[in-house]
Amino acid sequence: xxxxxxxxxxxxxxxxxxxxxxxxxxxxxxxxxxxxxxxxxxxxxxxxxxxxxxxxxxxxxxxxxxxxxxxxxxxxxxxxxxxxxxxxxxxxxxxxxxxxxxxxxxxxxxxxxxxxxxxxxxxxxxxxxxxxxxxxxxxxxxxxxxxxxxxxxxxxxxxxxxxxxxxxxxxxxxxxxxxxxxxxxxxxxxxxxxxxxxxxxxxxxxxxxxxxxxxxxxxx
Ligand code: SAH
Numbered sequence: 001x002x003x004x005x006x007x008x009x010x011x012x013x014x015x016x017x018x019x020x021x022x023x024x025x026x027x028x029x030x031x032x033x034x035x036x037x038x039x040x041x042x043x044x045x046x047x048x049x050x051x052x053x054x055x056x057x058x059x060x061x062x063x064x065x066x067x068x069x070x071x072x073x074x075x076x077x078x079x080x081x082x083x084x085x086x087x088x089x090x091x092x093x094x095x096x097x098x099x100x101x102x103x104x105x106x107x108x109x110x111x112x113x114x115x116x117x118x119x120x121x122x123x124x125x126x127x128x129x130x131x132x133x134x135x136x137x138x139x140x141x142x143x144x145x146x147x148x149x150x151x152x153x154x155x156x157x158x159x160x161x162x163x164x165x166x167x168x169x170x171x172x173x174x175x176x177x178x179x180x181x182x183x184x185x186x187x188x189x190x191x192x193x194x195x196x197x198x199x200x201x202x203x204x205x206x207x208x209x210x211x212x213x214x215x216x217x218x219x220x
Contacts, residue, residue, distance in 0.1 A: 046061065
């Protein structure tokens with residue numbers, strides 16, 4: 001990973017975000033912290049919201065969706081114990097911000113988004129910033145991306161009542177998945193490991209994500 005810092009007018013705000021919102025709350029993984037210093041989060045929000053990009057909350061990105069709060073992103077990435085050789089599946093590309101972080105930390109990122117406009121926005125931003133080791137596909141993320149399976153790690157950025165079985169099937173033995181599980185009002189982050197072909201589930205903190213939608217685009 002190239003940890004050279006990106007210099008832009010938001011650089012100081014980004015460093016403040018990392019120290020006060022992440023490190024101060026217990027995020028310690030150097031790879032995650034450095035990736036979050038490096039990725040220009042303001043490039044992944046609508047232009048009118050750039051000034052708010054480093055605030056301690058989610059922000060709207062269009063289509064009724066949100067870019068997740070920095071802390072929850074960091075917590076999910078840290079718990080996945082990502083390696084530089086990992087091939088990762090992301091469900092819910094949204095803005096592409098997490099895709100960028102994964103692209104810096106890991107070897108290959110495959111990301112599925114059901115909204116065509118969001119996928120196009122994310123792809124444009126990632127190309128502009130010269131990320132190369134990612135692919136985005138428009139489709140139903142509950143089905144994963146069989147062509148590139150098995151994955152070392154899977155990150156689901158939308159909440160589901162039950163972990164989608166196809167995703168578990170595309171995880172390698174010993175692989176890890178982070179997924180918010182539960183109804184819209186009451187979700188918990190689950191860390192699922194595949195051990196001897198079976199899921200081993202650890203329940204982490206409560207969280208609040210937009211739903212992982214069932215059905216084709218624009219149905220919900
Ligand atoms: N990591 C993103 C989070 C976006 S919010 C970011 O920080 O910007 C969750 C995303 O999941 C939304 O973009 C939503 O459109 C997408 N999504 C919801 N259901 C989906 C499904 N079944 N398949 C693929 N993407 C889905």
